Amino acid sequence: MNFNEVMQGLEDLGTDFNKKRYVSNGAVEPLFGVATGKMKPMSKVIGTNQELADELYTTNNFDAMYFAGIIAEPNKMTETDYDRWMDAAYFYMLSDFVVSVTLSESDIAQEVADKWIKSDEDLRKSAGWSTYCWLIGSRKDEMFSEEKISEMLDYVKETIHDETIHAKDAMNNFVYTVGTSFKPLHDKAKEIAEEIGIITIERGKKKPKELNAYQSILKEVERDRIGFKRKYVRC
Numbered sequence: 001m002n003f004n005e006v007m008q009g010l011e012d013l014g015t016d017f018n019k020k021r022y023v024s025n026g027a028v029e030p031l032f033g034v035a036t037g038k039m040k041p042m043s044k045v046i047g048t049n050q051e052l053a054d055e056l057y058t059t060n061n062f063d064a065m066y067f068a069g070i071i072a073e074p075n076k077m078t079e080t081d082y083d084r085w086m087d088a089a090y091f092y093m094l095s096d097f098v099v100s101v102t103l104s105e106s107d108i109a110q111e112v113a114d115k116w117i118k119s120d121e122d123l124r125k126s127a128g129w130s131t132y133c134w135l136i137g138s139r140k141d142e143m144f145s146e147e148k149i150s151e152m153l154d155y156v157k158e159t160i161h162d163e164t165i166h167a168k169d170a171m172n173n174f175v176y177t178v179g180t181s182f183k184p185l186h187d188k189a190k191e192i193a194e195e196i197g198i199i200t201i202e203r204g205k206k207k208p209k210e211l212n213a214y215q216s217i218l219k220e221v222e223r224d225r226i227g228f229k230r231k232y233v234r235c
Contacts, residue, residue, distance in 0.1 A: 001046055003055050010063045013038045022062060026091030031062035043070045050076045057085060062094070069098035070234055074106035082112050086124055092166050095123040096130040103127075104134035104233055122164035129170035133177040138230040146184045153178060153185065157192045165201060172199045172211045179217035183227050190217050 001009070011032050019033025046052065050073040057068040065088070077085075082103050089095040103109050109131055116128030132152070136144065156171045163171060175196065179189030193214035201209040220226060 001042065003052060006042065006046075006052070006056065006067065007059075007061075007064060009042050010034050010039075010061075010067060014063065022093070025093060027062045027093065028090070030060065034063045034066075036066065039067050039070060043067070046071050048073045054081075057088065060088065065089075065094055066098055069102045072102050074102050074104075077102070077106060079108060079112050082106075082108075086116070086127060089123060089127070092123060092126060092169075095127040095166070096170060100127040100130040101134055101233055104131050104138070109135055122166050125164065126166035126170040129167065129174045133170065133173050134230075134233050136174075136177050137181045137228075138233050140229075141182055141184060144182070149178060149182060149185055150188060153188060153192050157195060160196055160199065168199060169201050169209075169211065172196070172213050176213040176216050179213065180220045180226060181228055186217075186226055190214065193217055 013034045014032025015035070016033060018035055019031060022031060022033060049071050053068040053072040056064040056071075059065070082099065085099045085102070086095065089099050100113075103112055106112075113128040113131035113135075116124045116131070119125050119128070136149070153175065156175055160168055160171045175189050175193050178185050179193060180186075182189070193212075193216075196213065199211040199213075201211065203209060220228070
């Protein structure tokens with residue numbers, strides 16, 4: 001399938017209901033409103049195609065940008081490419097569910113995420129922390145430095161309550177993910193989550209969202225899911 005065929009295919013799959021839902025979460029025109037699960041048949045036809053992915057991502061159409069992440073070839077993208085994609089990620093569904101997901105399947109994931117975490121930009125920081133969530137939740141524990149992850153937990157404990165909105169959300173998810181999927185630091189993550197307590201995320205006109213990583217970790221303990229790893233990151 002070429003660019004025009006993909007764009008037409010996405011448009012045909014769009015619904016007003018999904019369009020309104022995405023807009024309520026921060027998406028802006030242009031977009032079609034495609035349920036992400038509906039993209040699978042088309043992605044299976046294409047497989048992976050980095051050139052097409054880049055072409056789709058530059059449209060600024062949310063659905064096309066999301067689909068670009070599905071067919072991208074993560075290890076063909078350089079740090080510059082990821083920064084370019086991040087620059088165009090104007091809301092969290094792109095930063096944390098397209099760019100960071102794609103980055104997490106590359107060999108340079110930690111290197112790039114470490115730089116983003118130190119950024120002053122909310123969504124870039126959020127994407128950096130989210131990348132680690134995708135990584136820890138899918139890769140073997142031995143692929144990470146226990147000392148490094150431990151230091152990151154300490155940093156979250158000290159700074160999360162003063163962080164920007166989306167970074168705060170992603171950092172809370174990082175503590176939960178370490179507590180659930182990284183066995184060497186399960187106990188420490190649980191202790192820090194308890195110390196952090198409830199995190200309140202302001203959402204404009206919507207009711208504030210309250211996050212509690214400690215309670216979420218305890219639920220996974222009850223389900224005997226500590227050490228859980230995803231088989232797939234991208235859909």
